[in-house]
Amino acid sequence: MPIAAANAPIExxxxxxxxxVTETRLGDVRGRExxxxxxxYSAVELATSRSFEDVWYLMFHGELPDAAQLTAFRAETAALRPLPDAVRDALPALAGAGALAGPLAGLRTxxxxxxxxxxxxxxxxxxxDRRRAD
Known part of the structure; x- marks a missing residue:
């Protein structure tokens, strides 16, 4: 396909x-198959047999954690879970708006x-390092 001129619509x-749109090693979806x-790792298998932290670790580190790694990761991430007051205070309004905009809009906001x-x-x-911490 030829390169489109600036501001020209792309077919x-x-x-x-x-x-x-991008190449990634994180996931692969072929829905019809x-x-x-x-x-x-099969997403279905992960969802039925692994914890949220196992999959979170897998996404960041490229492998599933062993027991010691999982214990350390859970301790590290537990400290990051409290929500700032501004976010916690806004959640009821976002949930109420979700009826109009949908739950993903509220989550994004x-x-x-x-x-x-x-x-x-x-x-x-x-x-x-900052990206991982964030």
Whole structure:
């Protein structure tokens, strides 16, 4: 497909079938085949047999944790779970608005408010250690 001129519309197939927007090692979805994987592990298997922290660790570290790694990771992440007051106070209004905008809109807004409340920076402005901490 030729490169489009600036501000010219881009022609894309209906439903974006066959359009690749990025390459990733994190996940692979081929819905018609029933293939849903995170880092080469079946998402269905992970959802039915592993904890949230196991999968979180897998996403960040590229492997499932052993018992000691999981214990350390749970201790590390437990301290990060309390919500700032501004976010907690806004949640009822966001939940109420969800009836109009949908739950993902409320989640997106809460996440943006959380990031602003704790000082998250854009990913391209921070190093790998700060990205992991955020």
């Amino acid at each position: 894309a197939p209906r439903g974006l079938a066959g359009v690749i 029933g293939f849903y994987h995170y880092r080469q 809460a996440l943006s408010l959380f990031g602003a409340s704790v000082g998250f920076r854009p990913l391209y402005d921070i190093d790998a």
